[in-house]
Amino acid sequence: MARVVVTRPIIEEGLHPLRERYDLEVLNPVDTWDEDGLIAAAHDADALISMLSDPITARVLAACPKLRVVAQYAVGYDNIDLEAARARGIVVTHTPDVLTDATADFTWALLLTLIRKVREADRYVREGHFKRWETQLLLGHDLRDKTLGIVGLGRIGSAVARRALGFGMRVVYYNRRPANPTVERQSCARYVSFDELLAVSDVVSIHCPLNSESYHLFNQAAFAKMKPTAVLVNTARGPIVDEAALVEALEQEQIAGAALDVFEQEPKVHPGLLENDRVVLAPHLGSATVEARTAMARMCAEAVLAVLEGAEKIPYRLV
Missing domain, CATH: 3.40.50.720 (NAD(P)-binding Rossmann-like Domain)
Known part of the structure; x- marks a missing residue:
């Protein structure tokens, strides 16, 4: 047998x-x-x-x-x-294919948790601080009219891009080569260079595979080209992001925040990420339905x- x-x-x-x-x-x-x-x-x-x-x-x-x-x-x-x-x-x-929707949904769960301060709000209520409605309590940001930059417009990347349409976002993407025109149309996504994506995106979401070209694609130089108000979401592979460079970019306020489901030396997480309140962390839950x-x-x-x-x-x- x-x-x-x-x-x-x-x-x-x-x-x-x-x-x-x-x-x-x-x-x-x-x-x-x-x-x-x-x-x-x-x-x-x-x-x-x-x-x-x-x-x-x-x-x-x-x-x-x-x-x-x-x-x-x-x-x-x-x-x-x-x-x-x-x-x-x-x-x-x-x-x-089978985990495409689950991972795309979780990408948005991480993003919304980050920009609408869901984690902080939950803690605020549980700790007994909620006494009344406040005009400036835990203010987040709208997504409408913002730009989503997709790095890797494959199955999951294009599913994330399609969901962005419901939030009223513009979508740009970067691949090693342009995607199929049908995928572009369905996602309403515009192909740009990596540098342009970094410069114009309010949200950068990683969905490319890990290989020799993508290893530490997000390094010190990449973060320096992003908007100081931009956030990074990674549900792909941890080593695509240089975590030490990410910690430095957050500390120097080169970017506004990050939401990570994967890590460079998983399951280890850089201490600088654990200590930063502008980071949302999850234990590799992208396909967890x-x-x-x-x-x-x-x-x-x-x-x-x-x-x-x-x-x-x-x-x-x-x-």
Whole structure:
């Protein structure tokens, strides 16, 4: 019987098809896996359902000689050595599309929490300070007629842009190359250079993948080009933002605030962010809805089933 290892608990409903057919083990580590721990846990696995935090390196893949498929429980896959998997004939899949709306919605949740001071308001009421309505209490900002800058007009970026229309915002975007004209029309988004996006945006929202080009894309130089009234939202990948530079930009009032769901050295967070009241922080919740996470589990199970059953077509395949 083939052995399937899941590196941490996921919604059980999606795993039912695998439990019926294979030796399924769901691990429950107290911390993030390192290479040695992952090898010890999955050395005899035929299939591995992995998380973004799992180091699926060439060394790990080489130490799992039976492994036929890695099904990533995420859209991103920068934690997986795709070339090493390809060289060993290991299929790699992911979970595209299904978490688009959940992540786009959460982007707006973070933004609204930041600019309308929702966190401070909640604390104000809970601590017993609310005695009467005040004319200048916890004043935030409107979004209407402001400019939203999207860095990465892909599935999630375009979903965020479409939601901006309901708030009466203008939308500009930056990609390595212009998006499909249909996507531009649906989003009412205008293509600009990265420098122009930084200069004109009141809100900058990151939705690009992490790679050698996007690593520390938001650095000291980038923050210096932003409006002092602008805010940054990141629901993509932590290392796209140089956190030390972000802390400095906030302290120097080069930008007005930040809302972050991901971090450069996740789960560690720069102390300067933890101490700053103009920052909203979340523990990587972009896809955290019951619907999205259940669908992600089902997609991983579908991919594993297809590979282990020898199907001609593998769904959600990267390699």
